[in-house]
Amino acid sequence: MATLINLTAVKRDADFADRLLSTGESVRSCIQCGTCTASCPAAFAMDISPRKMWRMVQLGLEDEVLHSKTMWLCSVCYQCQVRCPRGIPLTETIAKLKQLAREEKIQEWRESTGFYQAFSDVMRRYGRMREIEFMARYFLTTNPLSALGFANMGLMMMLRGKAKPEMPELGGEGRLDRLFERVAELEGRK
Amino acid sequence: MKYLFYPGCSMDASALEYKAATLAVLQDLGAEVVELEDWTCCGASVAAVMSDLLGLVLPARNLALAEQACQEGETCDMLVGCSACYANFRHTILAAENPATLGKINQALEVEGLIYRGKMQTRHLLDVLANDFGPEEIAARVKRPLTDLVVAPYYGCQTVRPFAPYDDGQHPHSMEALLEALGATVYNHSHEASCCGTALLTTKPDVGVSMVGEILDAASPADCLAAVCPMCHLNLDSYQDKVSKSLGRTIKQPVFFLPQLIGLAFGLPDSALLLKRHLVSVQPVLDKLGLKPVPGRLVTA
Numbered sequence: 001m002a003t004l005i006n007l008t009a010v011k012r013d014a015d016f017a018d019r020l021l022s023t024g025e026s027v028r029s030c031i032q033c034g035t036c037t038a039s040c041p042a043a044f045a046m047d048i049s050p051r052k053m054w055r056m057v058q059l060g061l062e063d064e065v066l067h068s069k070t071m072w073l074c075s076v077c078y079q080c081q082v083r084c085p086r087g088i089p090l091t092e093t094i095a096k097l098k099q100l101a102r103e104e105k106i107q108e109w110r111e112s113t114g115f116y117q118a119f120s121d122v123m124r125r126y127g128r129m130r131e132i133e134f135m136a137r138y139f140l141t142t143n144p145l146s147a148l149g150f151a152n153m154g155l156m157m158m159l160r161g162k163a164k165p166e167m168p169e170l171g172g173e174g175r176l177d178r179l180f181e182r183v184a185e186l187e188g189r190k
Numbered sequence: 191m192k193y194l195f196y197p198g199c200s201m202d203a204s205a206l207e208y209k210a211a212t213l214a215v216l217q218d219l220g221a222e223v224v225e226l227e228d229w230t231c232c233g234a235s236v237a238a239v240m241s242d243l244l245g246l247v248l249p250a251r252n253l254a255l256a257e258q259a260c261q262e263g264e265t266c267d268m269l270v271g272c273s274a275c276y277a278n279f280r281h282t283i284l285a286a287e288n289p290a291t292l293g294k295i296n297q298a299l300e301v302e303g304l305i306y307r308g309k310m311q312t313r314h315l316l317d318v319l320a321n322d323f324g325p326e327e328i329a330a331r332v333k334r335p336l337t338d339l340v341v342a343p344y345y346g347c348q349t350v351r352p353f354a355p356y357d358d359g360q361h362p363h364s365m366e367a368l369l370e371a372l373g374a375t376v377y378n379h380s381h382e383a384s385c386c387g388t389a390l391l392t393t394k395p396d397v398g399v400s401m402v403g404e405i406l407d408a409a410s411p412a413d414c415l416a417a418v419c420p421m422c423h424l425n426l427d428s429y430q431d432k433v434s435k436s437l438g439r440t441i442k443q444p445v446f447f448l449p450q451l452i453g454l455a456f457g458l459p460d461s462a463l464l465l466k467r468h469l470v471s472v473q474p475v476l477d478k479l480g481l482k483p484v485p486g487r488l489v490t491a
Contacts, residue, residue: 041385041404045397073397076235077347077385078277082359091352098239112393119236123248127230129199138392149395153428153469160467162204176230178301179251183244186297 005061012060020057020096027093029086030054036080036090042073050080050090066104071097072112114142127175132165191322193223193269193313194256196279198420199231201271205420207464211449212271212315214462218331218453219323223269226255232275235388246291247298249275249282254299254306271315273349273419274388279312280353314349316418316448317356320364325371333457335373339479341451342377342409343369346422347385359383365416365448372455377412381405386425395432402426403433406441414444414475416451423447428469444472454479 017027036050037043043050048068056065074094081091102113118137122130135154139147157163174180193216201209216223229252238245253268260266270276286292286308296305319328343365351359362383366376384405391398402425409415417423427445434440445468453463465472476482 041387041401042390042397045394045400073390073394075347075385075388075390075401078351078359079347079385082352092238095235095238095245096242099241102239115389115393116236116239119234120240123231123233123236129203129231129234131199131203135392150392152431156469157204157428160469161206162467162469164203176248179247179298180244182298182301183241183247186294187241187243189241 005056005064007059010061011063013062014060016060016062016065017057020093020100021089027054027057027088030058030088031086033085035083035085039079039083040074041077041079042075046070046073054088054090065097066101066106067108069109071101072109111142111146114138117141124176124180125169125174130166132163133168191222192260192264192266193221193318194259194266195223195225195269196229196232196252196256196275196312197225198229198270198272198275199234200420200424204424205272205447207450207467208271208420208423208447211447211453211458211463214458215319215449215452215456218456218458219327221318221323224259226252226259226268228255232272232278234274234278237278243294243298245278246282246285246295249278250286250295250306251299251302251304253279253282253310253312254302254304256310257307258304260310266310267318268310268312269315269318270312271418272421273314273346274421276312276314277348277351277353283308283310283312284353314354314356314418316345316349316364317354319448319452320368321356325367328368328452329371332372332455334455334479334481336369336451336455336479337373339374339414339475340377340412341369341374341446342379342412342415343382344405344409344415344417344422344426344445345383346417346419347383349418350383365418368448369416369451372451374451377409379408379412381408386419386422388421388425391425391429398425399429399432399436402429403437403441406430406433406443407437410441410443412443413478414446414472416446416448418448430470442470444468444470444475446472446475454481 034051040050048070053070071094076091078091081089084090115138118134122134197209233245233248237248256268292308345362350357350362357364369376387398387401423445430441450463
């Protein structure tokens with residue numbers, strides 16, 4: 001079912017498309033062929049199809065795009081990017097959309113934004129992933145009850161030696177603290 | 191050629207069997223492999239969402255370590271078994287061709303006392319097996335051919351997309367000749383280069399289970415699947431209960447890492463292949479091959 005958007009009544013940011021790509025290629029050159037939607041393995045579950053989302057980006061509908069579920073269903077498989085007849089780096093642009101949605105602290109899809117935060121925190125602290133601590137942090141900060149759906153699998157993985165509990169180290173400097181801080185400084189984020 | 195091996199987080203933890211089998215097979219083939227010291231996470235698909243620069247700096251830190259570990263006069267490539275790590279390293283190598291970007295990366299790496307010169311290349315294990323060794327060299331080492339075993343290759347996405355120079359991003363074929371060299375029969379299917387769903391299995395389980403279900407369904411006429419990425423393997427092997435519920439029929443499909451199948455054909459012991467770590471038992475495949483596992487070794491029944 002098509003949703004109508006009254007373009008004269010909504011707030012639009014004319015530079016939205018240009019802000020997404022630092023490298024020069026622009027979503028503005030999208031011809032709306034729909035190859036991205038046809039190639040996307042998760043399009044069936046999206047509220048806005050990829051093709052439609054790129055049109056909304058062209059129109060500067062920043063709020064609607066950043067609040068949609070679409071980007072959080074992207075599993076970074078690059079199928080749309082390699083098939084795009086205009087050569088737009090679509091998958092990389094979605095990473096940029098995720099960045100913006102995180103910066104705007106958009107709350108709707110915490111089960112996804114919480115995933116990135118928990119992963120990043122564990123990576124920064126230990127320099128390497130610790131799967132059990134990551135999952136614990138993730139479920140505690142998003143939806144603790146949903147962890148039950150993974151209990152059986154987690155137990156099986158521990159029995160097979162695939163998951164190994166380790167004590168969290170909470171004090172002191174994290175392994176990659178300095179590098180993360182330096183990057184933030186260079187990007188003018190602190 | 192010296193391979194500087196970057197295991198990455200998964201191959202050092204949940205997919206330890208992939209690391210063990212990789213090292214054992216490469217040793218059998220006579221390759222010189224050295225694990226990179228002090229490596230850190232490549233950033234997975236997360237770092238680029240935190241910031242553009244972080245998405246380049248985390249892979250570059252490891253590329254810089256690899257450059258440092260390559261002695262003068264040696265030819266080295268950085269060997270990677272995880273497809274997400276591979277795509278991140280390839281992305282960084284290509285981005286660093288821009289001198290301004292390389293400069294920015296090095297401004298950040300200063301705090302680690304490292305410099306990335308943009309010289310180190312990275313290679314996926316599949317590329318190394320298919321092109322540095324190849325089917326003939328592999329066939330020559332086969333002691334117990336996998337005769338009558340029907341294997342469905344599964345490449346996933348980032349193994350071949352978008353930066354892999356060694357294979358076609360949409361219709362990959364690198365595994366076929368290797369599997370045939372082992373004596374196995376290749377089962378081609380529609381989902382060889384489809385995405386396994388990666389983190390969606392955690393964040394949006396219904397969507398993820400549906401994506402994994404499509405792959406397992408497409409490959410179901412085969413005896414087993416062959417994977418070359420720890421994330422793909424985790425998703426295909428660990429969610430078969432949920433997939434069975436969603437498809438309304440039981441799926442119990444053994445999923446091997448490609449080097450485990452190569453190791454089986456080379457006659458390597460179970461201590462090197464760690465076949466009992468998978469959630470779905472590989473026993474039906476061993477039975478079909480007439481192999482009986484005994485502690486530490488696999489011997490013909």
